[in-house]
Amino acid sequence: MTGLNRRDFLHGAAALSVGVALAGCDPDGSPDEGNGPDGAGPVIAVNTQHVLAAVSRLMTGVNGAKWYRNAYGLWDPEANAPVPDAVKKMKQSGITLVRYPGGTSSNLYNWKGAVGPQSGRTHQVEGQHGEQVDSRYGPDEYMSVIKEIDGTPQIMAPFANSTPQEIADWVAYMNAPQGTKWGKVRAENGHPEPYGVRCWEIGNELFGKHQRYWMSANDEKAIKQYAFGGKQRQRNQRVGQPADHSAAASVSSGRPDQTFTVWYPPVVPKSQTIHVADAIWRAVSDLSSADADAKVYTFEPKSGTIRFGDGRHGEVPPKGAKITADYVSGPHAGFVDYYKAMKAVDPTIDVLAVWAPIDDGKLVTGKMSFPRLMAEHGHADDYDGMTIHPYTNFSRDLHVTSFPDKRAGHDYQMLGEAAAGKMVTDLIDEVRKYGKKSAYVAVSECGALFFGEERSTEGYPEYPYAMSHVLYIASQWARFNNVGVPWTASNDLISHKPGPSRTIFGGAPEFARMPEAVLREQLKDVFQRGGKVVDSKVNDNVGIATRETPLGAAYEALMTTATIDRDGALNVLVVNRSPDKDITAHIAPDDFTPAETVDVSVVAGRTYHDFNSEERPDAVKIEKSQAKVRGKTLDWAFKAHSVTLLRFPTRG
Structure with missing residues (x-):
């Protein structure tokens, strides 16, 4: 069994940008020509010497x-x-x-x-x-x-x-x-x-x-x-049982010797007011001396237990009556x-x-x-x-x-994904600013x-x-990987x-x-496989235009993260979030000499809204292939709405 280890928690050296640095795009989301060098499209630049974090086997x-x-x-x-x-x-x-x-x-x-x-x-x-x-x-x-x-x-x-x-x-x-x-x-x-x-x-x-x-x-x-605990007044709260807070658990059965508990004990002594239907009943220390028609109960502050009478010593709450409590809950840690x-x-x-x-x-x-x-x-x-x-x-x-x-449902997820990534990096900044190292x-x-x-x-x-949600999650993992979550x-x-x-x-x-x-x-x-996360970014990314929203009106088509595993191989993950456009990109790793053959795996359905079901269990599946490296680089057409993993073995 693998446990969590602090030495695997290497934090990212730089925050990940979640802004959209758009290349030109038409309103329908199709890329303009000339986004990359010689009009070739986006460039995925990988700096294999710039280590961001340790790879975590717990990312997924x-x-x-x-x-x-x-x-x-x-x-x-x-x-x-x-x-x-x-x-x-x-x-x-x-x-x-x-x-x-x-x-x-x-x-x-x-x-x-x-x-x-x-x-x-x-x-x-x-x-x-x-x-x-x-x-x-x-x-x-x-x-x-x-x-x-x-x-x-x-x-x-x-x-x-x-x-x-x-x-x-x-x-x-x-x-x-x-x-x-x-x-x-x-x-x-x-x-x-x-x-x-x-x-x-x-x-x-x-x-x-x-x-x-x-x-x-x-x-x-x-x-x-x-952070520090305290007390808090609870008002008109249904009572229940220690293992039941449903509405039915707050209703009298009409039987003698009923007990109920407040939801959040302990209770500050003498802070409680117990209502049976619309009437306030009175707390007593002992039911044995109560008259048969006395509307009374006993109360134990530590457990929050309310006990009613049996009809001879204290009245039985009428059947069907709802029982509620006002009380001060606490003190809590x-x-x-x-x-x-x-x-x-x-x-x-x-x-x-x-x-x-x-x-x-x-x-x-x-x-x-x-x-x-x-x-x-x-x-x-x-x-x-x-x-x-x-x-x-x-x-x-x-x-x-x-x-x-x-x-719209697809685009909203992609817009939200970028914002979600910034939530994480903002919290990382808060912890670094105020917390221990x-x-x-x-x-x-x-x-x-x-x-x-x-x-x-x-x-x-x-x-x-x-x-769509696969693309969302894959993009999240890429962001989290890059900042050392x-x-x-x-x-x-x-x-x-x-x-x-x-x-x-x-x-x-x-x-x-x-x-x-x-x-x-x-x-x-x-x-x-472990290893290290290295710096990767998409230059001249393709922008996908969307409806106007509070989170913007465009998002980047390509997301990426890269790792060098224990075998020395370079793994480049690329998520193409475009709902309908294949995008060709130039992958250019620095200071890395790959073998001639690249292992490729792609996850994609027929459409961005495809999914698996009993009738079509393999509508979304992994497709594997290989590609040839040209020198030290590779041009690759990333399918629309796909997650592609390129594994570059090192040249032996």
């Missing part, structure tokens, strides 16, 4: 996304093992790093309820909708998958409903030696050897308005609560407390912060800068890095609620989607799994349904390989 990681329902079929509960076909396809697709337990759905995850015998495991609260879900696919099951794929684990530890001690215990369960308290528990569960999980992030998108949980709706207050508790257990781990808000296609800095806040309060050393989710949100970033047509930035989710608000994808419903987890692993979806694989039992899985297969050797 994935967000596990869901742990319940047996990880959408990844786990076979009867065999107590991962499904072999799913593992085979994960390995084929070059998936190394897998994020667990996921994103929004995991913000209220309870790891202690998901280890040990299945009969003793608890249910969980799903973090987005509050429904009750199972714990069958726990940390040990997850690590079985990691072992099968020779992968690297990465854990998102929940913040909203946990404590530093609980997460420090999780670190100990995963990493502590045999013979220690949690090492013994792990061994009793059948796993004596430490797992060695090195990379942890605290929370998921807690800066989002709909992922604040106990924290304030005020941004400036909330970032301080995330902040990121700094989590960091110190976790590092005390295992100083070798990396603990990453997640407060990287985005608005209108830009990283929000200033008062919302987590690195700046930590530095101003003397805690610049108390985080090892940050994760960011540089999504393109069409409604937020481009101010659209629909795709006028397929071409070793701190870094990683990407734990990314992609192009509609979020929130009214929206329609009728004009291009296939956009999240067609070739050490790991990424893009897209979700498995869909809840068998057909095409915004995932790497469709649902069980087929686990159909989506076009992004094909892209990953194409590129796995580049990232897994």
Whole structure:
């Protein structure tokens, strides 16, 4: 199993430009003549002596996304093992790093309820909708998958409903030696050897308005609560059960001796007001002395447990009555407390912060800068890095609620991709400016989607799994590779349904390989061979004209990154984002003498909106060929809407 290693985290020496330096183009996007030398078109210049970063085998990681329902079929509960076909396809697709337990759905995850015998495991609260879900696919099951794929684990530890001690215990369960308290528990569960999980992030998108949980709706207050902890008044909040925050869990059954819990304990003593329907009931210390018709309850601040009477000692809440609570949640710990508790257990781990808000296609800095806040309060050393989710949100970033047509859907993704790249480099700049020298930035989710608000994808419903999104993701990896991002987890692993979806694989039992899985297969050797990232750029790039948007009205057709692998071969990745134009470019590597034959692989469908399905599983596939080098250079026609990998072996 490969772990994260700081010496592989060589940061890029220069920021990657995401501006569009356009060559001439007609309104339909066709290139003008004479863009390159002698009118030959763009030139891909590779400086093999200018090293930008180390190649990371973790560049093409994935967000596990869901742990319940047996990880959408990844786990076979009867065999107590991962499904072999799913593992085979994960390995084929070059998936190394897998994020667990996921994103929004995991913000209220309870790891202690998901280890040990299945009969003793608890249910969980799903973090987005509050429904009750199972714990069958726990940390040990997850690590079985990691072992099968020779992968690297990465854990998102929940913040909203946990404590530093609980997460420090999780670190100990995963990493502590045999013979220690949690090492013994792990061994009793059948796993004596430490797992060695090195990379942890605290929370998921807690800066989002709909992922604040106990924290304030005020941004400036909330970032301080995330960093340093605090208290927060909760108003008119439904009650529930420890493992169920659904609407039904807040309704009285009419039975005696009912108990409920507030969502975010602990509670400041005597701060609570409990409503049964529209009436305020009264807190008492003991129900045994209450009259039968007394509207009373007992309350335990640490757990947030509310207990009602049995009809003889305290009234029973009427059947169907909704129960709500006002209370002050807290005191809660902040990121700094989590960091110190976790590092005390295992100083070798990396603990990453997640407060990287985005608005209108830009990283929000200033008062919302987590690195700046930590530095101003003397805690610049108390985080090892940050994760960011540089999504393109069409409604937020481009101010659209629909795709006028397929071409617009394609172009919007390409415009958003450049903005997403700048979000990452801007965060890198913030961390370098305010953080410690070793701190870094990683990407734990990314992609192009509609979020929130009214929206329609009728004009291009296939956009999240067609070739357009493959071009988006390939471009992101090229940018991240060039600036030394050490790991990424893009897209979700498995869909809840068998057909095409915004995932790497469709649902069980087929686990159909989506076009992004094909892209990953194409590129796995580049990232897994190791080596170094070298400087590459496209001179006289072709511009693609688009509708006018807040993110501009044109984008560069070609994106590139280049590496020298351990065998000394030069790998040049070129993404042609043009929806309909082949583009010939001149590849000119400096200080490199290639062999006469170049290995070529191309991923492309018939159109930019092509995708794989059960009927056409190979609509998007890898096509391999070879080409002859002319001297030390190569002219190559890059197909429209394609990802091309050129491997130049060194001349022996």
